[in-house]
Amino acid sequence: MYQAFLIKYAEIGIKGKNRHLFEDALVHHIVRALKRVDGTFEVTREMGRIYVRADGDFDYEGAIEALKTVFGIAGISPVLIIEDMDYDNVKAQVAAFVKAVYPEGTPRTFKVVARRPNKKYPHDSMELNADLGEAVLLGCPWMKVDVHNPDVVLSVEVRQSVYVYSETIPGPGGMPVGSNGSAELLLSGGIDSPVAGYMIAKRGVKIDAVYFHAPPYTSERAKQKVVDLAKLVARYAGQIRLHIVNFTDIQMAIYEKCPHEELTIIMRRYMMRIAEIFAEQDGALGLITGESIGQVASQTAQSLLCTNAVCTLPVYRPLIGFDKQEIVDRAQQIGTFDTSILPYEDCCTIFVAKHPVTHPILKVIERSEHKLDDVIGPLMKEAVETTETIVVDGEN
Amino acid sequence: MEAYLDNSATTRCYEEVADIVRKTMLEDYGNPSSMHQKGVDAEKYIRKSTEILSGILKVKPGEIYFTSGGTESDNWALFGTALANRRRGRRIITTAIEHSAIAAPAAALEAMGYEVVRLPVGRDGVLDIQDLANAMTEDTVLVSVMMVNNEIGAVEPVAEIGEMLRSRYPDTYFHVDAIQSFGKYPICPKRMHIDMLSVSGHKIHGPKGSGFLFIDQRVKINPLIYGGGQQNGMRSGTDNVPGIAGLGTAAARICASLKENAEHMYSLKERLAEGVSDLGNIYINGPSDLRKGAPHILNISFQGIRSEVLLHTLESRGISVSAGSACSSHRRGGSATMEAIHAPREIMESSVRFSFSELTTMEEINYTVQVLHEVVPGLRRFTRK
Numbered sequence: 001m002y003q004a005f006l007i008k009y010a011e012i013g014i015k016g017k018n019r020h021l022f023e024d025a026l027v028h029h030i031v032r033a034l035k036r037v038d039g040t041f042e043v044t045r046e047m048g049r050i051y052v053r054a055d056g057d058f059d060y061e062g063a064i065e066a067l068k069t070v071f072g073i074a075g076i077s078p079v080l081i082i083e084d085m086d087y088d089n090v091k092a093q094v095a096a097f098v099k100a101v102y103p104e105g106t107p108r109t110f111k112v113v114a115r116r117p118n119k120k121y122p123h124d125s126m127e128l129n130a131d132l133g134e135a136v137l138l139g140c141p142w143m144k145v146d147v148h149n150p151d152v153v154l155s156v157e158v159r160q161s162v163y164v165y166s167e168t169i170p171g172p173g174g175m176p177v178g179s180n181g182s183a184e185l186l187l188s189g190g191i192d193s194p195v196a197g198y199m200i201a202k203r204g205v206k207i208d209a210v211y212f213h214a215p216p217y218t219s220e221r222a223k224q225k226v227v228d229l230a231k232l233v234a235r236y237a238g239q240i241r242l243h244i245v246n247f248t249d250i251q252m253a254i255y256e257k258c259p260h261e262e263l264t265i266i267m268r269r270y271m272m273r274i275a276e277i278f279a280e281q282d283g284a285l286g287l288i289t290g291e292s293i294g295q296v297a298s299q300t301a302q303s304l305l306c307t308n309a310v311c312t313l314p315v316y317r318p319l320i321g322f323d324k325q326e327i328v329d330r331a332q333q334i335g336t337f338d339t340s341i342l343p344y345e346d347c348c349t350i351f352v353a354k355h356p357v358t359h360p361i362l363k364v365i366e367r368s369e370h371k372l373d374d375v376i377g378p379l380m381k382e383a384v385e386t387t388e389t390i391v392v393d394g395e396n
Numbered sequence: 397m398e399a400y401l402d403n404s405a406t407t408r409c410y411e412e413v414a415d416i417v418r419k420t421m422l423e424d425y426g427n428p429s430s431m432h433q434k435g436v437d438a439e440k441y442i443r444k445s446t447e448i449l450s451g452i453l454k455v456k457p458g459e460i461y462f463t464s465g466g467t468e469s470d471n472w473a474l475f476g477t478a479l480a481n482r483r484r485g486r487r488i489i490t491t492a493i494e495h496s497a498i499a500a501p502a503a504a505l506e507a508m509g510y511e512v513v514r515l516p517v518g519r520d521g522v523l524d525i526q527d528l529a530n531a532m533t534e535d536t537v538l539v540s541v542m543m544v545n546n547e548i549g550a551v552e553p554v555a556e557i558g559e560m561l562r563s564r565y566p567d568t569y570f571h572v573d574a575i576q577s578f579g580k581y582p583i584c585p586k587r588m589h590i591d592m593l594s595v596s597g598h599k600i601h602g603p604k605g606s607g608f609l610f611i612d613q614r615v616k617i618n619p620l621i622y623g624g625g626q627q628n629g630m631r632s633g634t635d636n637v638p639g640i641a642g643l644g645t646a647a648a649r650i651c652a653s654l655k656e657n658a659e660h661m662y663s664l665k666e667r668l669a670e671g672v673s674d675l676g677n678i679y680i681n682g683p684s685d686l687r688k689g690a691p692h693i694l695n696i697s698f699q700g701i702r703s704e705v706l707l708h709t710l711e712s713r714g715i716s717v718s719a720g721s722a723c724s725s726h727r728r729g730g731s732a733t734m735e736a737i738h739a740p741r742e743i744m745e746s747s748v749r750f751s752f753s754e755l756t757t758m759e760e761i762n763y764t765v766q767v768l769h770e771v772v773p774g775l776r777r778f779t780r781k
Contacts, residue, residue, distance in 0.1 A: 215708055216705050216706075216707070216708030216711070216712060217705055219708055255778060256777075351778075
C-alpha cells in the first residue's frame with residue numbers, strides 16, 4: 001500500500017542558516033542506508049520536507065529498518081500516494097486507506113489535516129478537510145470526528161499527486177553524521193565501546209576507530225570480531241577508518257619494567273597517546289571511550305584522572321554515568337551485543353594483575369612510566385608505523 | 397617453513413582424491429538415481445567405494461551406508477537405534493570422553509526420557525572394562541565407545557568390550573566412533589563384535605562432507621533422514637558422488653600401508669616428545685607410554701603458557717596446532733576429556749594437541765622442536781602475576 005516515506009527531523013529544523021547543510025547530510029545518509037535495501041528509491045527535498053519514494057516493489061520492512069539507522073531522523077511516516085487526482089477517486093482512496101489502517105472494531109476519533117502546496121488543484125484545504133472527512137465517515141462508520149483531540153491525524157498533501165499518511169514510526173533522533181566534526185573511538189571487543197561510538201555518532205560526529213591488538217595473546221578471531229563490531233557501528237555512523245595497532249611489544253615492555261598492579265593504567269595511558277596520534281591523522285577533534293565510573297579498577301575516578309592526564313584532546317565518555325545493565329540494554333537495541341559477547345575476548349588476561357590499583361596516584365604512575373623512557377619512543381613509533389588501517393562501512 | 401600438525405582436525409586431501417573429486421564433478425556428474433547412462437556411470441563410483449570399504453572392514457557391501465560425515469554417522473547410530481528399539485529399553489551407555497558428535501545426541505536423548513550412563517575413564521583416558529560390565533543391564537539397548545580419543549589419543553579396548561557384550565549381552569548393540577582410528581588401526585567389526593562403526597572422510601585425506609556408518613545387518617535401526625529412498629531407504633538424499641568416490645580412494649590408499657604409516661607417525665611422536673622434554677614443566681596428557689596411545693596424537697601441556705597463546709605464537713611461525721580439540725575451541729571452558737581425566741586446571745589451560753598424518757615429515761617435527769625452544773622460555777616470562 002505504501003509507496004513513500006515522509007521523513008521528519010527534529011533538531012535540524014532549528015539550526016538557522018546552517019539548516020541546509022544539515023539537510024544535505026541527512027539526505028546523503030538516507031541514500032547510503034537505503035543502498036542495502038531491496039528496491040529503487042528516490043530521496044527528494046521539497047519545501048522543508050524530505051521524501052523517500054520507492055520506484056516499484058520494494059522491501060517495506062527493510063526500508064523502515066534502514067531508515068531507523070539514520071541519525072537525524074525523528075520520525076518516519078509511511079505514505080500512500082494517490083496518482084489519479086480525480087476528486088471522487090481521492091475521496092474513495094482516502095476512505096479505503098482509513099479502512100485498511102484502522103479496521104472496524106476499535107472505534108477511534110480522527111481529523112483530516114489537508115495542505116495544498118499545488119495551488120492548481122481546484123479544491124482548497126478547507127474543502128479538502130470537510131469533503132475527505134465526510135468520505136471517511138461514510139466509508140468507515142466506526143470512526144468519529146474530533147478536531148481538538150483526535151486519536152488519528154490524517155494528513156493529506158496535494159502535490160503533483162496526493163500524499164496520505166497517519167502514522168509516525170520513531171527514528172533514532174540525533175543529528176546527521178558529519179554535521180559535527182569527527183572523533184576517534186577507542187574500540188575494544190567489549191560491550192561498551194561500540195555503544196559509546198554509537199552515542200557520539202548520534203550527535204552528528206563522524207567516527208574513526210583504533211583497536212589495540214596483542215598477538216599472540218589476542219587471536220586473529222578477536223581482531224575479526226572488532227572489525228565486525230566496527231561494521232555494525234558503521235551501519236549508523238557511516239564509513240569508519242579502523243586502525244589496528246599491534247600493541248604487544250609495548251604491553252610486554254610495561255609488563256617487564258613497571259609495577260604489575262599499575263599495568264592496566266599505564267597501558268591505557270599509552271593507548272590514549274596512540275589514539276591521539278591517529279586522531280591527528282584523521283582530523284578528529286576528540287577521543288571517545290566506553291568508560292563508566294567505577295565499572296572496573298581502571299575506571300575509578302582516580303584511574304580516570306590518571307588516564308585523562310595524558311590527553312590533550314577532549315575525551316568524550318558518553319557512558320560515564322551508565323550502569324552496566326543500561327549499557328547492555330543499549331547494546332542489544334543497536335544490535336552489537338551478540339557480537340560483543342562472542343568468546344574471543346582477549347586472552348591477554350595474563351597482562352591483568354590479580355589486584356590492580358584502584359586508587360592510583362598520578363605522580364606515582366608518572367614515576368613508574370619513567371622506567372620505560374629508554375625504550376618506549378621507538379616502540380611507540382614502531383606500533384604506529386606498523387598499524388594496519390582498514391575502512392569499513394555498514395553496507396551488507 | 398610450514399608445519400601442519402593439526403591432522404586430527406582435518407587432513408590434506410591426497411592428490412588422487414582431489415583428481416577423482418574433480419572428475420566426478422566435471423565429467424561423471426550424473427545422479428546415480430537417474431536411469432540414463434550418465435546415472436549409471438556415476439553409480440559405478442559408489443559401487444567401487446562400497447567395495448573398497450566393505451573389503452577393508454571385511455563386511456558385506458550392503459552394510460556400508462554413506463553419510464555427510466562423522467557427526468551424522470554418530471547421530472544416526474544413537475538416534476536410529478534408540479528410537480527403533482525403544483520398546484526393548486531406553487538405556488544407553490557411553491563414556492565421559494566422547495566427542496560432542498556423541499555427547500550432544502546422547503544429551504538430547506536424555507532430554508527425551510532416555511537414561512544415559514557416562515562411564516568414567518582413568519588418568520590416562522582409558523576405560524576400565526569392569527566399570528562397563530558393572531553398569532550393564534538387560535535393558536541397555538546401546539553401548540557407544542570411541543576407539544581413539546580425539547584430544548589425547550587414548551585407545552579404548554573396543555575388541556574386549558565387543559567380546560564381553562556379545563557373550564553376555566547379545567541383544568545390546570555396540571557402536572564405535574572410529575573417526576580418529578580408521579586408517580590408523582586395522583578394524584574388523586565382525587571379529588571385534590562391533591555392530592556399528594562411524595567413519596569420517598576428511599580425517600583420512602578424503603573430502604570434507606563425506607563419511608559412512610557401517611551397520612551390521614542384525615541391527616534394528618531407523619533412518620535419520622527420510623526422502624527419496626536412496627541407500628535402501630536408510631539414508632535418503634542424492635548420493636554425494638564426489639565425496640563417496642573421494643572417500644573410497646582415500647581409504648584404499650591409507651589402509652594399504654597401515655603398519656608403515658603407524659611406525660612413521662610413532663617416530664614423529666617420539667621425536668617431538670623427546671625434543672621438548674628438556675623445556676621443563678612439560679606434561680604429556682594421555683597414555684604416558686607413547687606407543688600405547690594413538691600414533692598420530694600427542695597432547696602436551698607447557699605449564700605456565702595458556703594454550704591459545706602458544707597456539708598463536710606457533711601460528712605466527714607457520715606451525716598449525718590445536719588448543720585441546722578444534723571442535724571444542726568454539727566453547728568457553730575446559731574440554732570434557734580433560735575434565736574426565738581429572739587434569740588440574742593449569743594442565744588443562746596449557747594443553748596443546750599436535751597431530752600427525754602419514755604426510756607429516758620429520759623436518760616439520762624438527763622445525764617445531766626448534767621453534768618451541770625459541771618461544772617457550774620467552775612466553776613463560778609473561779605469566780599472570
